[in-house]
Amino acid sequence: MTQHPGGDAPQGSLRPTPPAAVAAWAVVGLAxxxxxxxxxERLSGTAPVVSWPQPLALVLVAAILGGTAHATWRSVHVRRERLEAHQAVNRLVLARACAYVGALAGGGYLGYALSWIGSESELADQRLVRSAVAAVGGLAMVVTALLLERACRVRVDDDDPT
Known part of the structure; x- marks a missing residue:
């Protein structure tokens, strides 16, 4: 650890992802x-089709985040191991980015699904179901990202190796 001009070790903290920011991204995605x-439909005459790889990709990212959160939690909180600084920063950045992207994508797919309710189009039910599954995948991505962020937290007394 490097010393700063006053002889003090660097002090700092990172606040958890604000729920209001996640909600704001979800509302933007919904709209x-x-x-x-x-x-x-107005511009091209047809609405985008939602295929199964789209929602499955969100579920896959959520599963990867969940596995990383579980492994991080076990390392930091159960076995009391210290993460390397770059590993902790990488996981925190990944968690925050995925929380925002998951909220935006989940909200977007939810809004797209809701826009098909009551539609008489022949593919309306398919688009509604697949978009709803993708919205759930986006929500799972947000939850697992926030769990990863929480797994990276250390107590203040954990900072002192003595």
Whole structure:
């Protein structure tokens, strides 16, 4: 650890991801997803199709984040191992980015799904179901990202090796 001019060790903390920021990204995604259906039909004559790889990709990312959160929790809180500084920063950045992206994508797919309710289109039910599954995948991504962020936390008394 490097010493600073006053002889003190660097002090700092990182606040947890604010729930209001996650909610704001979800609302932005919801609005954009809701608007995608009518705008794309107006501009191109057809709305985008949601295929199974899209929701499955979100579920896969959520599973990877969940596994990383579990492994990190066991290392830091059960076995009391210290993460290397770059590992902790990488995991925190990954967790925060995935929380925001998961909220935006989940909200977007939810908005797109809601835009198909009551539609008489032949693919409306398919788009509704697949978009709803993708919205759940986005929510799972947010939850597992926040769990990863929480797994990286250390207590203040854990900072002192004595």
């Amino acid at each position: 954009l997803g809701w608007l995608l259906h009518p705008l794309s």
